[in-house]
Amino acid sequence: MKVLVTGAAGFIGSNLVHLLARERPEWKITALDLLTYAGNVKNLTALLDENRITFARVDITDEVAIGALFERERFDLVFHLAAESHVDRSIMSSLEFVRTNVLGTQVLLDAALKAGVGRFVHISTDEVYGSLGPTGYFLETTPLDPTSPYAASKAASDLIVLAFCKTHNFNASVTRCTNNYGPFHFPEKLIPLFITNAMEGKKLPLYGDGMNVRSWLYVTDHCDALLRVAEKGKAGEVYNIGGGADAELPNREVTFAILDMLGKSRDLIQPVGDRPAHDRRYAIDHSKISNELGWKPSTPFMKGLEMTVAWYQANRPWWEEIKSGAYLSYYERNYANRG
Numbered sequence: 001m002k003v004l005v006t007g008a009a010g011f012i013g014s015n016l017v018h019l020l021a022r023e024r025p026e027w028k029i030t031a032l033d034l035l036t037y038a039g040n041v042k043n044l045t046a047l048l049d050e051n052r053i054t055f056a057r058v059d060i061t062d063e064v065a066i067g068a069l070f071e072r073e074r075f076d077l078v079f080h081l082a083a084e085s086h087v088d089r090s091i092m093s094s095l096e097f098v099r100t101n102v103l104g105t106q107v108l109l110d111a112a113l114k115a116g117v118g119r120f121v122h123i124s125t126d127e128v129y130g131s132l133g134p135t136g137y138f139l140e141t142t143p144l145d146p147t148s149p150y151a152a153s154k155a156a157s158d159l160i161v162l163a164f165c166k167t168h169n170f171n172a173s174v175t176r177c178t179n180n181y182g183p184f185h186f187p188e189k190l191i192p193l194f195i196t197n198a199m200e201g202k203k204l205p206l207y208g209d210g211m212n213v214r215s216w217l218y219v220t221d222h223c224d225a226l227l228r229v230a231e232k233g234k235a236g237e238v239y240n241i242g243g244g245a246d247a248e249l250p251n252r253e254v255t256f257a258i259l260d261m262l263g264k265s266r267d268l269i270q271p272v273g274d275r276p277a278h279d280r281r282y283a284i285d286h287s288k289i290s291n292e293l294g295w296k297p298s299t300p301f302m303k304g305l306e307m308t309v310a311w312y313q314a315n316r317p318w319w320e321e322i323k324s325g326a327y328l329s330y331y332e333r334n335y336a337n338r339g
């Protein structure tokens with residue numbers, strides 16, 4: 001079985017490659033990534049050192065390079081995760097989001113169709129559904145209502161994938177997951193930013209009133225769901241993936257938990273101006289994947305958060321290297337005008 005993982009040096013992609021190497025050791029895995037600011041080949045070091053996977057540095061929008069790779073390798077299965085993934089960056093500048101997330105997905109689909117790829121899993125997000133009020137859940141049938149350029153670009157890519165299933169009988173499924181957390185999470189997103197800032201004794205910039213709710217899923221649980229969708233999911237179907245009821249929390253509760261686990265004072269919290277069009281609440285109904293594919297989240301949120309805090313404590317050189325250089329100029333731009 002020849003398998004391609006795009007975005008393989010990013011947070012979820014690298015965790016997925018590790019899971020596949022563990023669970024399906026007979027698979028021949030190509031890990032593809034452009035290595036943007038978010039990609040880090042060190043996330044795959046252990047597997048590369050043992051020659052367990054092949055790494056390809058390719059831009060998914062490069063149709064010549066992608067076409068040649070697909071013609072040469074004849075993949076049986078593709079997990080497509082490569083994307084620009086950070087909402088705040090898409091607010092500062094969105095062109096790259098449309099280029100990578102929309103055009104890049106189109107290039108992959110064209111190459112996959114031409115090369116006769118047997119199965120394609122497109123990894124998307126619950127953000128395509130927009131914002132929820134205090135009650136209710138996103139279903140797979142909830143209308144798409146994205147509010148950030150990031151979410152809009154993901155929604156567009158989802159629709160192209162689903163159109164390929166209808167038009168070309170292409171064997172693809174779309175997954176829409178809630179917020180992930182865990183090892184190798186780039187320290188710009190809430191949980192790794194707040195863990196590492198707290199460890200450094202820096203302020204934790206909490207947007208707005210801190211009451212925006214996210215539903216958190218430990219990254220390995222997400223990767224386990226992706227493997228199930230690849231092997232058992234149906235063509236043309238969307239599968240929502242998300243954490244349990246204990247994982248649906250306002251940001252301030254998550255912040256308190258991080259500070260408590262690190263034994264740090266709540267005085268480190270710094271309320272700052274809100275994100276524009278900040279979605280108030282995400283919560284997902286994952287009964288379809290549970291009923292049809294037998295998947296459910298297995299890591300309780302507080303246990304997963306403890307494991308994540310421990311990982312950042314044990315891997316300080318990994319995030320200290322990232323939080324220098326180019327990262328600093330992004331940090332200044334994003335938080336400069338928030339008050």
Ligand code: NAD
Nearest residue numbers: 007009010011012034036038039059060082083085179180
């Ligand atoms: P990430 O930003 O950590 O990783 C994205 C990876 O894609 C990076 O390694 C980057 O170098 C690579 N990439 C970017 N542009 C590329 C290009 N043009 N060609 C090749 N590679 C390119 O993101 P993540 O959090 O791991 O998310 C992975 C996927 O999962 C994304 O599609 C995202 O929309 C989706 N998703 C993420 C979450 C989450 O909570 N992080 C939740 C649901 C869905």
Ligand code: DAU
Nearest residue numbers: 085086087125126127178179188189190205206207212251
């Ligand atoms: O829901 C799935 C999505 O989750 C994925 O599609 C995205 O790729 C992923 O980045 C994530 O998006 P969010 O915008 O929810 O994640 P982020 O970590 O940026 O923010 C989580 C919450 O924390 C959100 O309500 C904004 C808030 N926040 C974030 C940062 C970076 C803060 O209060 N302060 C911050 O400094």
